[in-house]
Amino acid sequence: MRFDHETLPQRVRFASRAAAAGLRTEVELLGGLRPMVIADPAARAVAREISAGLPVAHWHDRDGDVVMHVPVAVAERARAAAAEHDVDVVVAVGGGSTTGLAKAVALTSGIPVVAVPTTYAGSEATAVWGLTEDARKTTGTDPRVLPRAVVYDAALTLTLPVGMSVASGLNALAHCVDSMWAPRTDPIDQALAAEGVRALRTGLPLIVKEPEGLDGRERALYGAYLSATAFASAGSGLHHKICHVLGGMFDLPHAQTHAVVLPHVLAFNAPHAPEAERRLAAAFDAPTATAGLALVYDELDPPRALRDLGMPEDGITPAAEAIVAAAPPDNPRAVTLGPVRRLVRAAWEGARP
Known part of the structure:
Protein backbone atom coordinates (compact mmCIF):
# COMPACT_ATOMS: atom_id res chain seq x y z
CA MET A 1 0.00 0.00 0.00
CA LEU A 158 -36.30 19.41 8.99
CA THR A 159 -38.15 21.86 6.73
CA LEU A 160 -36.41 20.59 3.59
CA PRO A 161 -39.17 18.83 1.61
CA VAL A 162 -38.82 15.07 1.30
CA GLY A 163 -38.33 15.17 -2.47
CA MET A 164 -35.54 17.72 -2.21
CA SER A 165 -34.03 15.84 0.73
CA VAL A 166 -33.89 12.69 -1.38
CA ALA A 167 -32.33 14.44 -4.38
CA SER A 168 -29.80 16.27 -2.19
CA GLY A 169 -28.92 13.06 -0.36
CA LEU A 170 -28.38 11.24 -3.64
CA ASN A 171 -26.06 14.05 -4.68
CA ALA A 172 -24.05 13.15 -1.56
CA LEU A 173 -24.23 9.47 -2.48
CA ALA A 174 -22.80 10.39 -5.88
CA HIS A 175 -19.82 11.97 -4.12
CA CYS A 176 -19.23 8.62 -2.42
CA VAL A 177 -19.47 6.59 -5.61
CA ASP A 178 -17.28 8.97 -7.62
CA SER A 179 -14.66 8.96 -4.84
CA MET A 180 -14.10 5.22 -5.32
CA TRP A 181 -12.38 5.79 -8.68
CA ALA A 182 -11.75 9.53 -9.00
CA PRO A 183 -8.34 10.75 -10.21
CA ARG A 184 -6.68 11.16 -6.78
CA THR A 185 -8.50 8.50 -4.79
CA ASP A 186 -6.69 6.60 -2.06
CA PRO A 187 -7.65 4.07 0.66
CA ILE A 188 -8.62 6.83 3.10
CA ASP A 189 -10.99 8.43 0.59
CA GLN A 190 -12.50 5.03 -0.16
CA ALA A 191 -13.01 4.28 3.54
CA LEU A 192 -14.75 7.63 4.07
CA ALA A 193 -16.88 7.07 0.99
CA ALA A 194 -17.93 3.58 2.07
CA GLU A 195 -18.99 4.85 5.51
CA GLY A 196 -20.82 7.67 3.77
CA VAL A 197 -22.76 5.15 1.69
CA ARG A 198 -23.74 3.25 4.83
CA ALA A 199 -24.97 6.40 6.55
CA LEU A 200 -26.92 7.64 3.53
CA ARG A 201 -28.51 4.32 2.62
CA THR A 202 -29.99 4.14 6.12
CA GLY A 203 -30.62 7.84 6.69
CA LEU A 204 -32.45 8.72 3.48
CA PRO A 205 -35.17 6.04 3.79
CA LEU A 206 -35.73 7.18 7.39
CA ILE A 207 -36.31 10.73 6.12
CA VAL A 208 -38.92 9.41 3.69
CA LYS A 209 -40.67 7.48 6.47
CA GLU A 210 -40.31 10.12 9.20
CA PRO A 211 -39.64 13.54 7.64
CA GLU A 212 -39.83 15.26 11.02
CA GLY A 213 -37.51 12.83 12.81
CA LEU A 214 -33.95 13.83 13.61
CA ASP A 215 -32.42 10.34 13.37
CA GLY A 216 -32.60 10.08 9.59
CA ARG A 217 -31.65 13.73 9.16
CA GLU A 218 -28.55 13.33 11.33
CA ARG A 219 -27.45 10.17 9.53
CA ALA A 220 -27.89 11.83 6.14
CA LEU A 221 -26.01 14.97 7.21
CA TYR A 222 -23.18 12.85 8.66
CA GLY A 223 -23.04 10.84 5.43
CA ALA A 224 -23.04 14.02 3.36
CA TYR A 225 -20.03 15.34 5.25
CA LEU A 226 -18.12 12.08 4.84
CA SER A 227 -18.97 11.99 1.14
CA ALA A 228 -17.79 15.54 0.58
CA THR A 229 -14.57 14.98 2.53
CA ALA A 230 -13.79 11.96 0.37
CA PHE A 231 -14.68 13.85 -2.80
CA ALA A 232 -12.55 16.85 -1.80
CA SER A 233 -9.49 14.63 -1.66
CA ALA A 234 -10.26 12.18 -4.47
CA GLY A 235 -11.24 14.79 -7.05
CA SER A 236 -13.97 14.97 -9.64
CA GLY A 237 -14.71 11.69 -11.41
CA LEU A 238 -16.82 10.93 -14.45
CA HIS A 239 -20.17 11.35 -12.70
CA HIS A 240 -19.45 14.91 -11.65
CA LYS A 241 -18.00 15.82 -15.03
CA ILE A 242 -21.25 14.64 -16.64
CA CYS A 243 -23.42 16.60 -14.22
CA HIS A 244 -21.37 19.77 -14.60
CA VAL A 245 -21.74 19.57 -18.37
CA LEU A 246 -25.49 18.97 -18.16
CA GLY A 247 -26.07 21.63 -15.54
CA GLY A 248 -24.09 24.25 -17.42
CA MET A 249 -25.53 23.49 -20.86
CA PHE A 250 -29.19 23.17 -19.92
CA ASP A 251 -29.48 24.90 -16.53
CA LEU A 252 -30.80 21.71 -14.95
CA PRO A 253 -31.46 21.49 -11.20
CA HIS A 254 -28.23 20.38 -9.58
CA ALA A 255 -29.28 17.74 -7.04
CA GLN A 256 -31.95 16.17 -9.24
CA THR A 257 -29.48 15.86 -12.12
CA HIS A 258 -27.09 13.95 -9.87
CA ALA A 259 -29.93 11.68 -8.76
CA VAL A 260 -30.86 10.82 -12.36
CA VAL A 261 -27.32 10.28 -13.64
CA LEU A 262 -25.82 8.29 -10.75
CA PRO A 263 -27.23 4.80 -11.55
CA HIS A 264 -26.07 5.09 -15.15
CA VAL A 265 -22.51 6.05 -14.24
CA LEU A 266 -22.31 3.30 -11.63
CA ALA A 267 -23.44 0.73 -14.20
CA PHE A 268 -20.96 2.18 -16.72
CA ASN A 269 -17.91 2.02 -14.44
CA ALA A 270 -18.52 -0.72 -11.86
CA PRO A 271 -17.68 -3.76 -14.06
CA HIS A 272 -14.33 -2.16 -14.84
CA ALA A 273 -13.39 -1.40 -11.21
CA PRO A 274 -13.92 -4.72 -9.39
CA GLU A 275 -12.30 -3.77 -6.08
CA ALA A 276 -14.25 -0.52 -5.83
CA GLU A 277 -17.40 -2.39 -6.83
CA ARG A 278 -16.90 -4.92 -4.03
CA ARG A 279 -16.45 -2.16 -1.45
CA LEU A 280 -19.56 -0.37 -2.64
CA ALA A 281 -21.58 -3.60 -2.61
CA ALA A 282 -20.51 -4.23 0.99
CA ALA A 283 -21.44 -0.67 1.95
CA PHE A 284 -24.88 -1.12 0.37
CA ASP A 285 -25.14 -4.55 2.05
CA ALA A 286 -26.10 -6.02 -1.33
CA PRO A 287 -24.72 -8.65 -3.73
CA THR A 288 -23.55 -5.96 -6.16
CA ALA A 289 -23.19 -2.19 -6.08
CA THR A 290 -25.74 -1.68 -8.84
CA ALA A 291 -28.25 -3.92 -7.08
CA GLY A 292 -27.70 -2.05 -3.81
CA LEU A 293 -28.24 1.32 -5.44
CA ALA A 294 -31.35 0.04 -7.21
CA LEU A 295 -32.85 -1.04 -3.88
CA VAL A 296 -32.19 2.40 -2.41
CA TYR A 297 -33.82 4.07 -5.42
CA ASP A 298 -36.85 1.82 -5.12
CA GLU A 299 -37.26 2.98 -1.51
CA LEU A 300 -36.77 6.66 -2.29
CA ASP A 301 -38.53 7.08 -5.66
CA PRO A 302 -36.22 9.88 -6.88
CA PRO A 303 -36.28 11.64 -10.29
CA ARG A 304 -35.38 9.17 -13.05
CA ALA A 305 -35.28 11.08 -16.35
CA LEU A 306 -33.36 14.12 -17.58
CA ARG A 307 -36.21 15.01 -19.90
CA ASP A 308 -38.40 15.53 -16.84
CA LEU A 309 -35.85 18.07 -15.59
CA GLY A 310 -36.00 20.12 -18.79
CA MET A 311 -33.21 18.70 -20.95
CA PRO A 312 -34.11 18.71 -24.68
CA GLU A 313 -33.65 15.55 -26.72
CA ASP A 314 -31.54 17.36 -29.30
CA GLY A 315 -29.05 18.13 -26.54
CA ILE A 316 -28.01 14.49 -26.12
CA THR A 317 -25.27 14.43 -28.74
CA PRO A 318 -23.76 17.87 -27.91
CA ALA A 319 -23.75 16.89 -24.24
CA ALA A 320 -22.05 13.56 -24.97
CA GLU A 321 -19.37 15.32 -27.00
CA ALA A 322 -18.70 17.78 -24.19
CA ILE A 323 -18.58 14.96 -21.64
CA VAL A 324 -15.99 13.04 -23.66
CA ALA A 325 -13.86 16.18 -23.82
CA ALA A 326 -14.15 16.77 -20.05
CA ALA A 327 -13.85 13.16 -18.81
CA PRO A 328 -10.94 12.17 -16.53
CA PRO A 329 -8.29 10.36 -18.56
CA ASP A 330 -7.92 7.59 -15.96
CA ASN A 331 -11.60 6.66 -15.66
CA PRO A 332 -11.92 2.87 -15.09
CA ARG A 333 -13.61 2.51 -18.49
CA ALA A 334 -12.61 4.30 -21.66
CA VAL A 335 -14.90 7.29 -22.23
CA THR A 336 -15.78 7.33 -25.92
CA LEU A 337 -18.60 9.00 -27.79
CA GLY A 338 -20.80 6.00 -28.60
CA PRO A 339 -21.14 4.56 -25.09
CA VAL A 340 -21.44 8.02 -23.54
CA ARG A 341 -24.19 8.99 -25.96
CA ARG A 342 -26.05 5.81 -24.99
CA LEU A 343 -25.55 6.62 -21.30
CA VAL A 344 -26.92 10.15 -21.72
CA ARG A 345 -29.88 8.92 -23.79
CA ALA A 346 -30.75 6.30 -21.19
CA ALA A 347 -30.62 8.96 -18.47
CA TRP A 348 -32.72 11.29 -20.65
CA GLU A 349 -35.36 8.60 -21.19
CA GLY A 350 -35.32 7.43 -17.57
CA ALA A 351 -34.48 3.86 -18.55
CA ARG A 352 -33.11 1.52 -15.94
CA PRO A 353 -29.38 1.06 -16.53
Whole structure:
Protein backbone atom coordinates (compact mmCIF):
# COMPACT_ATOMS: atom_id res chain seq x y z
CA MET A 1 0.00 0.00 0.00
CA ARG A 2 1.43 3.35 -1.03
CA PHE A 3 -0.34 6.70 -1.38
CA ASP A 4 -0.25 10.42 -0.57
CA HIS A 5 -3.28 11.86 1.22
CA GLU A 6 -3.95 15.50 2.03
CA THR A 7 -6.43 16.42 4.77
CA LEU A 8 -8.01 19.85 4.33
CA PRO A 9 -7.81 22.31 7.26
CA GLN A 10 -11.35 22.82 8.50
CA ARG A 11 -13.23 22.70 11.80
CA VAL A 12 -16.60 20.95 11.94
CA ARG A 13 -19.28 21.43 14.59
CA PHE A 14 -22.01 18.78 14.50
CA ALA A 15 -24.88 19.21 16.95
CA SER A 16 -28.62 19.39 16.48
CA ARG A 17 -30.40 22.53 17.66
CA ALA A 18 -27.10 24.33 18.32
CA ALA A 19 -26.49 26.27 15.09
CA ALA A 20 -26.82 29.78 16.53
CA ALA A 21 -24.28 29.21 19.30
CA GLY A 22 -21.89 27.35 17.00
CA LEU A 23 -22.07 30.05 14.34
CA ARG A 24 -21.48 32.84 16.83
CA THR A 25 -18.42 31.05 18.22
CA GLU A 26 -16.93 30.43 14.78
CA VAL A 27 -17.37 34.05 13.69
CA GLU A 28 -15.74 35.21 16.92
CA LEU A 29 -12.81 32.81 16.46
CA LEU A 30 -12.20 34.35 13.04
CA GLY A 31 -12.31 37.84 14.53
CA GLY A 32 -15.34 38.70 12.45
CA LEU A 33 -16.66 42.19 13.18
CA ARG A 34 -18.50 42.81 9.89
CA PRO A 35 -19.96 39.53 8.65
CA MET A 36 -21.97 39.23 5.45
CA VAL A 37 -24.76 36.63 5.54
CA ILE A 38 -25.66 34.93 2.26
CA ALA A 39 -28.88 32.92 2.18
CA ASP A 40 -31.21 31.66 -0.52
CA PRO A 41 -34.91 32.52 -0.16
CA ALA A 42 -35.76 29.09 1.26
CA ALA A 43 -33.25 29.58 4.08
CA ARG A 44 -33.85 33.31 4.66
CA ALA A 45 -35.87 32.91 7.86
CA VAL A 46 -33.52 30.41 9.47
CA ALA A 47 -30.50 32.52 8.46
CA ARG A 48 -32.00 35.55 10.20
CA GLU A 49 -32.77 33.46 13.27
CA ILE A 50 -29.36 31.85 13.77
CA SER A 51 -27.46 35.04 12.85
CA ALA A 52 -29.41 37.22 15.28
CA GLY A 53 -26.43 37.47 17.65
CA LEU A 54 -24.00 38.61 14.97
CA PRO A 55 -23.05 42.20 14.01
CA VAL A 56 -24.19 41.63 10.42
CA ALA A 57 -22.84 44.27 8.04
CA HIS A 58 -24.81 43.07 5.02
CA TRP A 59 -27.69 40.65 4.37
CA HIS A 60 -27.38 39.09 0.92
CA ASP A 61 -30.67 37.21 0.89
CA ARG A 62 -33.04 38.94 -1.52
CA ASP A 63 -34.72 37.13 -4.39
CA GLY A 64 -32.15 36.73 -7.16
CA ASP A 65 -29.12 37.10 -4.87
CA VAL A 66 -28.50 33.32 -4.93
CA VAL A 67 -28.85 31.49 -8.25
CA MET A 68 -28.18 27.86 -9.15
CA HIS A 69 -24.80 27.12 -10.79
CA VAL A 70 -23.49 30.57 -9.68
CA PRO A 71 -23.70 32.70 -12.85
CA VAL A 72 -20.73 35.06 -13.15
CA ALA A 73 -22.95 38.14 -13.01
CA VAL A 74 -24.48 36.94 -9.71
CA ALA A 75 -21.01 36.31 -8.29
CA GLU A 76 -19.86 39.80 -9.30
CA ARG A 77 -22.80 41.38 -7.47
CA ALA A 78 -21.96 39.48 -4.29
CA ARG A 79 -18.29 40.41 -4.57
CA ALA A 80 -19.19 44.07 -5.02
CA ALA A 81 -21.50 43.95 -1.98
CA ALA A 82 -18.76 42.41 0.17
CA ALA A 83 -16.33 45.14 -0.86
CA GLU A 84 -18.87 47.94 -0.40
CA HIS A 85 -19.69 46.86 3.15
CA ASP A 86 -16.07 46.08 4.13
CA VAL A 87 -16.98 42.51 5.02
CA ASP A 88 -14.49 40.42 7.01
CA VAL A 89 -16.37 37.06 7.20
CA VAL A 90 -18.90 35.49 4.85
CA VAL A 91 -21.58 33.31 6.45
CA ALA A 92 -23.38 30.97 4.02
CA VAL A 93 -26.71 29.56 5.19
CA GLY A 94 -28.43 27.25 2.72
CA GLY A 95 -27.66 24.65 0.08
CA GLY A 96 -24.93 24.19 -2.49
CA SER A 97 -25.80 27.30 -4.49
CA THR A 98 -25.44 29.47 -1.39
CA THR A 99 -22.12 27.92 -0.44
CA GLY A 100 -21.01 28.23 -4.06
CA LEU A 101 -21.72 31.96 -4.05
CA ALA A 102 -19.80 32.41 -0.79
CA LYS A 103 -16.90 30.57 -2.40
CA ALA A 104 -17.04 32.92 -5.38
CA VAL A 105 -16.59 35.84 -3.00
CA ALA A 106 -13.72 34.12 -1.23
CA LEU A 107 -12.04 33.19 -4.50
CA THR A 108 -11.26 36.80 -5.41
CA SER A 109 -11.09 38.38 -1.94
CA GLY A 110 -9.70 35.74 0.40
CA ILE A 111 -12.45 36.56 2.93
CA PRO A 112 -12.99 33.50 5.17
CA VAL A 113 -16.25 31.55 4.91
CA VAL A 114 -18.32 29.87 7.62
CA ALA A 115 -20.88 27.49 6.13
CA VAL A 116 -24.17 26.44 7.73
CA PRO A 117 -25.68 23.81 5.40
CA THR A 118 -29.43 23.27 5.22
CA THR A 119 -29.20 20.49 2.60
CA TYR A 120 -26.94 17.49 1.99
CA ALA A 121 -25.02 19.03 -0.93
CA GLY A 122 -21.55 18.74 0.63
CA SER A 123 -20.01 21.77 -1.07
CA GLU A 124 -19.09 23.12 2.35
CA ALA A 125 -16.38 20.47 2.85
CA THR A 126 -14.54 20.98 -0.44
CA ALA A 127 -12.21 23.54 -1.97
CA VAL A 128 -14.03 23.23 -5.30
CA TRP A 129 -15.61 26.33 -6.85
CA GLY A 130 -17.85 26.61 -9.88
CA LEU A 131 -19.06 29.49 -12.07
CA THR A 132 -21.36 29.48 -15.08
CA GLU A 133 -21.23 31.79 -18.10
CA ASP A 134 -22.66 31.40 -21.62
CA ALA A 135 -24.12 27.94 -20.81
CA ARG A 136 -20.71 26.62 -19.74
CA LYS A 137 -19.83 25.71 -16.18
CA THR A 138 -16.20 26.14 -15.17
CA THR A 139 -14.88 24.52 -12.00
CA GLY A 140 -11.60 24.60 -10.17
CA THR A 141 -10.01 24.13 -6.77
CA ASP A 142 -8.47 26.80 -4.58
CA PRO A 143 -7.68 26.67 -0.85
CA ARG A 144 -9.15 30.16 -0.40
CA VAL A 145 -12.68 28.92 -1.05
CA LEU A 146 -12.67 26.10 1.53
CA PRO A 147 -14.91 27.23 4.42
CA ARG A 148 -12.82 27.66 7.56
CA ALA A 149 -15.59 26.08 9.59
CA VAL A 150 -18.84 24.19 9.04
CA VAL A 151 -21.73 24.29 11.50
CA TYR A 152 -23.92 21.23 10.99
CA ASP A 153 -27.32 21.21 12.64
CA ALA A 154 -29.68 18.50 11.41
CA ALA A 155 -32.66 20.41 12.81
CA LEU A 156 -32.11 23.01 10.08
CA THR A 157 -32.92 20.35 7.46
CA LEU A 158 -36.30 19.41 8.99
CA THR A 159 -38.15 21.86 6.73
CA LEU A 160 -36.41 20.59 3.59
CA PRO A 161 -39.17 18.83 1.61
CA VAL A 162 -38.82 15.07 1.30
CA GLY A 163 -38.33 15.17 -2.47
CA MET A 164 -35.54 17.72 -2.21
CA SER A 165 -34.03 15.84 0.73
CA VAL A 166 -33.89 12.69 -1.38
CA ALA A 167 -32.33 14.44 -4.38
CA SER A 168 -29.80 16.27 -2.19
CA GLY A 169 -28.92 13.06 -0.36
CA LEU A 170 -28.38 11.24 -3.64
CA ASN A 171 -26.06 14.05 -4.68
CA ALA A 172 -24.05 13.15 -1.56
CA LEU A 173 -24.23 9.47 -2.48
CA ALA A 174 -22.80 10.39 -5.88
CA HIS A 175 -19.82 11.97 -4.12
CA CYS A 176 -19.23 8.62 -2.42
CA VAL A 177 -19.47 6.59 -5.61
CA ASP A 178 -17.28 8.97 -7.62
CA SER A 179 -14.66 8.96 -4.84
CA MET A 180 -14.10 5.22 -5.32
CA TRP A 181 -12.38 5.79 -8.68
CA ALA A 182 -11.75 9.53 -9.00
CA PRO A 183 -8.34 10.75 -10.21
CA ARG A 184 -6.68 11.16 -6.78
CA THR A 185 -8.50 8.50 -4.79
CA ASP A 186 -6.69 6.60 -2.06
CA PRO A 187 -7.65 4.07 0.66
CA ILE A 188 -8.62 6.83 3.10
CA ASP A 189 -10.99 8.43 0.59
CA GLN A 190 -12.50 5.03 -0.16
CA ALA A 191 -13.01 4.28 3.54
CA LEU A 192 -14.75 7.63 4.07
CA ALA A 193 -16.88 7.07 0.99
CA ALA A 194 -17.93 3.58 2.07
CA GLU A 195 -18.99 4.85 5.51
CA GLY A 196 -20.82 7.67 3.77
CA VAL A 197 -22.76 5.15 1.69
CA ARG A 198 -23.74 3.25 4.83
CA ALA A 199 -24.97 6.40 6.55
CA LEU A 200 -26.92 7.64 3.53
CA ARG A 201 -28.51 4.32 2.62
CA THR A 202 -29.99 4.14 6.12
CA GLY A 203 -30.62 7.84 6.69
CA LEU A 204 -32.45 8.72 3.48
CA PRO A 205 -35.17 6.04 3.79
CA LEU A 206 -35.73 7.18 7.39
CA ILE A 207 -36.31 10.73 6.12
CA VAL A 208 -38.92 9.41 3.69
CA LYS A 209 -40.67 7.48 6.47
CA GLU A 210 -40.31 10.12 9.20
CA PRO A 211 -39.64 13.54 7.64
CA GLU A 212 -39.83 15.26 11.02
CA GLY A 213 -37.51 12.83 12.81
CA LEU A 214 -33.95 13.83 13.61
CA ASP A 215 -32.42 10.34 13.37
CA GLY A 216 -32.60 10.08 9.59
CA ARG A 217 -31.65 13.73 9.16
CA GLU A 218 -28.55 13.33 11.33
CA ARG A 219 -27.45 10.17 9.53
CA ALA A 220 -27.89 11.83 6.14
CA LEU A 221 -26.01 14.97 7.21
CA TYR A 222 -23.18 12.85 8.66
CA GLY A 223 -23.04 10.84 5.43
CA ALA A 224 -23.04 14.02 3.36
CA TYR A 225 -20.03 15.34 5.25
CA LEU A 226 -18.12 12.08 4.84
CA SER A 227 -18.97 11.99 1.14
CA ALA A 228 -17.79 15.54 0.58
CA THR A 229 -14.57 14.98 2.53
CA ALA A 230 -13.79 11.96 0.37
CA PHE A 231 -14.68 13.85 -2.80
CA ALA A 232 -12.55 16.85 -1.80
CA SER A 233 -9.49 14.63 -1.66
CA ALA A 234 -10.26 12.18 -4.47
CA GLY A 235 -11.24 14.79 -7.05
CA SER A 236 -13.97 14.97 -9.64
CA GLY A 237 -14.71 11.69 -11.41
CA LEU A 238 -16.82 10.93 -14.45
CA HIS A 239 -20.17 11.35 -12.70
CA HIS A 240 -19.45 14.91 -11.65
CA LYS A 241 -18.00 15.82 -15.03
CA ILE A 242 -21.25 14.64 -16.64
CA CYS A 243 -23.42 16.60 -14.22
CA HIS A 244 -21.37 19.77 -14.60
CA VAL A 245 -21.74 19.57 -18.37
CA LEU A 246 -25.49 18.97 -18.16
CA GLY A 247 -26.07 21.63 -15.54
CA GLY A 248 -24.09 24.25 -17.42
CA MET A 249 -25.53 23.49 -20.86
CA PHE A 250 -29.19 23.17 -19.92
CA ASP A 251 -29.48 24.90 -16.53
CA LEU A 252 -30.80 21.71 -14.95
CA PRO A 253 -31.46 21.49 -11.20
CA HIS A 254 -28.23 20.38 -9.58
CA ALA A 255 -29.28 17.74 -7.04
CA GLN A 256 -31.95 16.17 -9.24
CA THR A 257 -29.48 15.86 -12.12
CA HIS A 258 -27.09 13.95 -9.87
CA ALA A 259 -29.93 11.68 -8.76
CA VAL A 260 -30.86 10.82 -12.36
CA VAL A 261 -27.32 10.28 -13.64
CA LEU A 262 -25.82 8.29 -10.75
CA PRO A 263 -27.23 4.80 -11.55
CA HIS A 264 -26.07 5.09 -15.15
CA VAL A 265 -22.51 6.05 -14.24
CA LEU A 266 -22.31 3.30 -11.63
CA ALA A 267 -23.44 0.73 -14.20
CA PHE A 268 -20.96 2.18 -16.72
CA ASN A 269 -17.91 2.02 -14.44
CA ALA A 270 -18.52 -0.72 -11.86
CA PRO A 271 -17.68 -3.76 -14.06
CA HIS A 272 -14.33 -2.16 -14.84
CA ALA A 273 -13.39 -1.40 -11.21
CA PRO A 274 -13.92 -4.72 -9.39
CA GLU A 275 -12.30 -3.77 -6.08
CA ALA A 276 -14.25 -0.52 -5.83
CA GLU A 277 -17.40 -2.39 -6.83
CA ARG A 278 -16.90 -4.92 -4.03
CA ARG A 279 -16.45 -2.16 -1.45
CA LEU A 280 -19.56 -0.37 -2.64
CA ALA A 281 -21.58 -3.60 -2.61
CA ALA A 282 -20.51 -4.23 0.99
CA ALA A 283 -21.44 -0.67 1.95
CA PHE A 284 -24.88 -1.12 0.37
CA ASP A 285 -25.14 -4.55 2.05
CA ALA A 286 -26.10 -6.02 -1.33
CA PRO A 287 -24.72 -8.65 -3.73
CA THR A 288 -23.55 -5.96 -6.16
CA ALA A 289 -23.19 -2.19 -6.08
CA THR A 290 -25.74 -1.68 -8.84
CA ALA A 291 -28.25 -3.92 -7.08
CA GLY A 292 -27.70 -2.05 -3.81
CA LEU A 293 -28.24 1.32 -5.44
CA ALA A 294 -31.35 0.04 -7.21
CA LEU A 295 -32.85 -1.04 -3.88
CA VAL A 296 -32.19 2.40 -2.41
CA TYR A 297 -33.82 4.07 -5.42
CA ASP A 298 -36.85 1.82 -5.12
CA GLU A 299 -37.26 2.98 -1.51
CA LEU A 300 -36.77 6.66 -2.29
CA ASP A 301 -38.53 7.08 -5.66
CA PRO A 302 -36.22 9.88 -6.88
CA PRO A 303 -36.28 11.64 -10.29
CA ARG A 304 -35.38 9.17 -13.05
CA ALA A 305 -35.28 11.08 -16.35
CA LEU A 306 -33.36 14.12 -17.58
CA ARG A 307 -36.21 15.01 -19.90
CA ASP A 308 -38.40 15.53 -16.84
CA LEU A 309 -35.85 18.07 -15.59
CA GLY A 310 -36.00 20.12 -18.79
CA MET A 311 -33.21 18.70 -20.95
CA PRO A 312 -34.11 18.71 -24.68
CA GLU A 313 -33.65 15.55 -26.72
CA ASP A 314 -31.54 17.36 -29.30
CA GLY A 315 -29.05 18.13 -26.54
CA ILE A 316 -28.01 14.49 -26.12
CA THR A 317 -25.27 14.43 -28.74
CA PRO A 318 -23.76 17.87 -27.91
CA ALA A 319 -23.75 16.89 -24.24
CA ALA A 320 -22.05 13.56 -24.97
CA GLU A 321 -19.37 15.32 -27.00
CA ALA A 322 -18.70 17.78 -24.19
CA ILE A 323 -18.58 14.96 -21.64
CA VAL A 324 -15.99 13.04 -23.66
CA ALA A 325 -13.86 16.18 -23.82
CA ALA A 326 -14.15 16.77 -20.05
CA ALA A 327 -13.85 13.16 -18.81
CA PRO A 328 -10.94 12.17 -16.53
CA PRO A 329 -8.29 10.36 -18.56
CA ASP A 330 -7.92 7.59 -15.96
CA ASN A 331 -11.60 6.66 -15.66
CA PRO A 332 -11.92 2.87 -15.09
CA ARG A 333 -13.61 2.51 -18.49
CA ALA A 334 -12.61 4.30 -21.66
CA VAL A 335 -14.90 7.29 -22.23
CA THR A 336 -15.78 7.33 -25.92
CA LEU A 337 -18.60 9.00 -27.79
CA GLY A 338 -20.80 6.00 -28.60
CA PRO A 339 -21.14 4.56 -25.09
CA VAL A 340 -21.44 8.02 -23.54
CA ARG A 341 -24.19 8.99 -25.96
CA ARG A 342 -26.05 5.81 -24.99
CA LEU A 343 -25.55 6.62 -21.30
CA VAL A 344 -26.92 10.15 -21.72
CA ARG A 345 -29.88 8.92 -23.79
CA ALA A 346 -30.75 6.30 -21.19
CA ALA A 347 -30.62 8.96 -18.47
CA TRP A 348 -32.72 11.29 -20.65
CA GLU A 349 -35.36 8.60 -21.19
CA GLY A 350 -35.32 7.43 -17.57
CA ALA A 351 -34.48 3.86 -18.55
CA ARG A 352 -33.11 1.52 -15.94
CA PRO A 353 -29.38 1.06 -16.53
